[in-house]
Amino acid sequence: xAKTTQPTSMDCAEGRAANLPCNHSTISGNEYVxxxxxxxxxxxxxxxxxxKNNETNEMASLIIxxxxxxxxxxxxxxxxxxxxxxxxxxxxxxxxxxxxxxxGTTLSVSS
Amino acid sequence: xxxxxxTPKYLVTQMGNDKSIxxxxxxxxxxxxxxxxxxxxxxxIMFSYNNKELIINETVPNRFSPKSPDKAHLNLHINSLExxxxxxxxxxxxxxxxxxGYTFGSGTRLTVV
Numbered sequence: 001x002a003k004t005t006q007p008t009s010m011d012c013a014e015g016r017a018a019n020l021p022c023n024h025s026t027i028s029g030n031e032y033v034x035x036x037x038x039x040x041x042x043x044x045x046x047x048x049x050x051x052k053n054n055e056t057n058e059m060a061s062l063i064i065x066x067x068x069x070x071x072x073x074x075x076x077x078x079x080x081x082x083x084x085x086x087x088x089x090x091x092x093x094x095x096x097x098x099x100x101x102x103x104g105t106t107l108s109v110s111s
Numbered sequence: 112x113x114x115x116x117x118t119p120k121y122l123v124t125q126m127g128n129d130k131s132i133x134x135x136x137x138x139x140x141x142x143x144x145x146x147x148x149x150x151x152x153x154x155x156i157m158f159s160y161n162n163k164e165l166i167i168n169e170t171v172p173n174r175f176s177p178k179s180p181d182k183a184h185l186n187l188h189i190n191s192l193e194x195x196x197x198x199x200x201x202x203x204x205x206x207x208x209x210x211x212g213y214t215f216g217s218g219t220r221l222t223v224v
Contacts, residue, residue: 034212043115043201044154046212085152098144098167099213101154 003027004088009106012082018075020105022088025069032091033064034099035073037084044087044101047073078109114138115216117202123222124192132187132219134202142166143185144203144213145177154201160185161207192223 005023012018024033034049048055048062050071055062061074075082087104091097115136124130136143144167145157159167160179174190189196202216 032210036212038154041218043203043215043217044213046214049210049212087154098156098159100156101146103153 003090003100004102006086006088006102006105008103009108012075012078012107012109014080014109014111015077018078018082018107018109020073020075020086020088020107021070022072023070024088024090027068027090028092029068033062033068033071034089034091035060035062036087036089036099036101037082038087038104039081039084047086078107080109080111083107083109113216115202115204115214117200117216117219119219120217121220121222123224126192126194126223128192129188129190130192130221131189132200132202132221134185134187134216136183136202136204136214138204138214140204140214141182141207142205143179143182144205145185145187146201146203146215148199148201148218150198158185158187189221192221194223197221197223 032049032051035047036044038044047059050062064071085104085106118133142161144159146154148154157171158177162182163179176188179185199218199220201218203213205211205213
């Protein structure tokens with residue numbers, strides 16, 4: 001079962017920042033937080049991941065709270081092409097584990 | 112060049128048939144995976160191989176058999192196909208360790224009629 005909780009859906013206006021929240025209150029100290037997205041009919045796409053510190057790359061920023069029980073994915077200037085299902089995943093550290101996908105958040109970006 | 116490629120992209124077949132889906136990655140990754148996405152859009156891990164060794168085998172019917180001839184290839188063979196096997200199957204690969212993301216293929220849409 002997924003160890004994260006995300007809103008089912010969110011809307012965002014094109015050009016505005018999209019802030020996608022994720023709760024992972026049972027996260028262990030050495031588990032990473034990953035974000036992926038799936039644009040309709042395509043394979044999931046890796047966005048970003050982090051352990052404790054905030055992270056930024058060319059796609060997004062990841063803000064992790066100090067207690068690590070929640071995080072926020074920020075798309076600074078959302079475009080129509082960012083419309084997708086966004087998955088927040090906490091990955092276990094045991095050998096032989098894999099990414100476990102939950103239901104994710106459907107982000108709809110409109111003009 | 113496509114990083115993780117799956118063939119075929121679409122597969123329509125009759126119940127009871129046997130079919131295979133192939134996956135190849137040119138990223139030099141050590142681990143490969145098969146995921147199944149059903150009509151409700153849930154993505155579920157099926158199998159994982161690390162350097163040709165099976166390391167994850169979730170509760171999947173025995174009719175599904177993965178095969179990894181080398182670490183760049185992971186094929187999925189399905190015997191006696193059933194209607195419930197209709198889904199999109201995604202292959203993925205990654206380096207070992209937690210500090211790496213997965214790269215997914217574009218999926219194989221299997222329809223059993």
